[in-house]
Amino acid sequence: MAQTEKYVLNMGPQHPSTHGVLQVQVELDGENIVGAKPVMGYLHRGIEKLMESRTYVQCVPFTDRLDYVSAMNNNLGFCMAVEKLAGIEVPERAEYIRVICAELNRIASHHVFIGSLTNDLGSATGMIYAFRDREKILDLFNIICGARMTAHYIRIGGVAADAQDEFLRDTQKFIDYVPEMLDEYNKLFSGNEIFQARMKKTSIITKEMALKFGMSGPNIRASGVDYDIRKIDKYGAYGKFDFDVPLGKRGDNWDRYMIRMKEIAESAKIIQQALDNMPEGPYMAKVPKVLRPPKGDAYHRVENTRGELGFYIVSDGSTKPYRVHIRRPSFVNLQALDTMCKGMLLADAVTAFATIDPLMGEVDC
Amino acid sequence: MWGKGLITGMKVTWGHWFGKKETVYYPEEKLPMTERFRGGHLAFDEEKCIGCKLCAIGCPNAALDLTVSVDENKKRHMESYVHQIGRCMYCDLCIEACPTKAISWDKNYEFASYFKEDMTYDALVEARNRRGNNE
């Protein structure tokens, strides 16, 4: 009488494909996954607590360290929340520069997604190609703010420094390169039969499940829910641009991948419009040297690369926030991991980690 | 279908086989640093500094450790300007806080070290050495 036994495989926190220090306890029956439990906290730095002892201005660089591959989006979220709390009007040129930077960073972050996904699927070449193109964006950030990843460029009331002509010119160059870049990716992986066989109809998240888990960002849009905060809230200058929200149908890995590919094109479209209509004017609003927002609380959400990034700030009228809470999209999205992995093979679990695209800096905060 | 995608993929990689390489021979060939680049040690200008300590106040992580002395004319002098790189997160807030632009980045990114102690240095001593070398 043959007898089989289930066993638990600890993937991570040191594992070639768990995107940082995520630990997943995968329960296996042979190679079939019965359950997958994410265990996090290995990168917990207590940013929410740290912010309580810093002034509002000093808090901004900490948001870089949340989702360190899309730092600009985090800066944007925090600064907009503080601006909402303190009632600061941001000049139009600053809004445009913010949009350009945030969208560039979205592309860069999707590059990381594509790179890590292809690497997890066993094609290191794809990773190098994606990172090669990401490097171009990081170089742009190096021009505009002097740092490549932890930008700390978007500040409360505007941006740190004006966008130089060099930056705008190079951005234009990059935008012109985007179609060629996407074409190369499509040729190398999207059209590849092995790639498709691994991605299609695996780790499906249905519309209902996505809503149930409170997912957001590309992950929920891949399941066919039209939920893009840039479109809904029209925060910053996003209301002035014309762009589509790509939606998936099945909610499988393939949709989650294609959504991001399409989003790169949409982001490029937004940047192109922002570059064409760039207004002149100041890049920074008049912000008091010592910022004391009135007593109260504010919640502001932005569309981060990974979904709905919200900052809840409580002010007690002093120079330091009384409490900052960050609603991190990949933290919430990670709840779906168990459902995604169930019934799949071990190799699919790796794909599922990659397509859900968690970033441990953000998950652990 | 039917392996067409595989062949186009192979064409793509073949196209890069003899093409231009993206990487450089690093120590011989260095990438240029941009004008706004934040990194390296702090280049301190003793003459411009008025000893107001705004940089240290603005620092989110208390990476700057300054001692200031006041002379008989009520003029403030910097005695030491210790920068702990291990704590620094290169947010640029100290440089922006400076009213006289007395500090800037020296943009030298090659300061990797075997010892933790090398991560703490006195920008004042370094500035004096630098001036001494130039003279």
Add this chain to the structure above:
Amino acid sequence: MGTYFELDKLDLLKAQFDTAEYDAEQAEPALYIGKEQLLDLMRVLRETPTYSFDRMGMLTAVDYKDYIEMVYSLYSRRYDKWVTVKVKLDRDNPEVESMTQIWEGTNFEERETYDLMGVKFLHHPDLRRILMPDNYEAHPLRKDFVPLEPRIEGGVLTWHKQRSMS
């Protein structure tokens, strides 16, 4: 940018729930509710077609030194509306109904709140620490938090209260 929940609807809710309160002077008043009625209120907010707050935008707790306040930000995708619901909890023994009974996706956020703020969620499916080590005893986001001292005892990392901060 979605707008805030209308005041007349808040009035309706106030009539329906006797512990509900809000400050009509404010532009975007938060709805305060007693913790016994929280679950019912949330059910009404979620399931009534004229409200249909189907998304739990954000869930957290704030330590106000005298009491702990739970903050729920609800969002209605259909009407593009926001509402903030707040519950005041006893600081020494904060307990509140778990929202996983209505929104399953609040699981991790509630675990985080439990971990960092020490709020116990009743009827939560899996209430464990999520970010801090399992054998950690303090709740870091409380205002009177003093970091615990790590010590290795018998090959196991344990956490101890600091001996007199001087």
Add this chain to the structure above:
Amino acid sequence: MHSGILYSLGQSLREILTSLIGVPILVDLLMTIICATILLLIMATSALVFTLGERKICAFIQVRIGPNRVGPGGLLQSVADMLKLMDKEDIVPRGIDTWLWVLSPILLLVPSALIYAFFPFDDGVILADVNVGLFLLIAITSQTVLPFLMGGYSSNSKYALIGGMRTVAQMLGYEVPMVFALMGIVMITGSLKMSAIVEAQSDVWFIVLQPLAFLIYIITALVESNRPPFNIVEGESEIIAGPFTEYTGMRWALFFLAEFSNLMCIGILTTTLFLGGWHGPDFLPGFCWFWIKTFLCVLFYQWVGWTFPRARVDSMLSFGWKVLLPIALINVLLTGVGIYVYNVM
């Protein structure tokens, strides 16, 4: 009779030995030892060459420069790699099945070294030209499964165990279509002798006569040698390194050596079975053609490996059983019909 530099070199060596010793059986033994040593040397150097080649090729495909510091243009990189591996600490994990664990890398080298005896490098230059050459080859290459399984089982690691089990599944799935694909060649040649197979290609290479078999062979060969896109046994993003997960230093280097030896082996097999072996235009001696073709094949396999993502276990197995096997059988049928038609005409 045979011609070619290598053959006459061997003949003159044999004559010298005969005049020195005079006992035929001793001469045979000595000749065998000398040839075996040469083959082992070739195998060892091939690992060195292919490590560098692999790293350079992957760098070129990935728009990088690749190793360039050790020696002129990074030529000595693989030597440095080897020294590093020798220098590494030999970590023996707790709770292993010691004998199996130690034997596994050594046993893996045996079949991969053994098969070199059956390769015709040039006209008449073959260590053991046995009647059932092809059959023996296939039989021996399948033996590589056992050491993998041993390593995976004995390592006391779940990753290694999964890797070991995958090896078995993959061998079962791919050995069968491979054998059926090679059946076509055997039918045309009418012999299992390796030298006869090469001889039969003096006019037309089998790649022309057997394109289907060639395709199947390429795929199955990639699987056999654990090359990407079918390196599911290693599957570094899922199961770290499969059966080798718990090995370090020289033990791991032996796995590595066997892997590259397998890579060269499939290059040689492709050359011998489909690309006419040592046949080629007369301006170069036969062994030169042999090696040129082999290197081109290896290059091709590496190019494929660095372009594609890894296939998934289940789709790979179902592909082997449900697609490749029927095609291989059809190929056998077509070959039979072709031979019949040819004979009638």
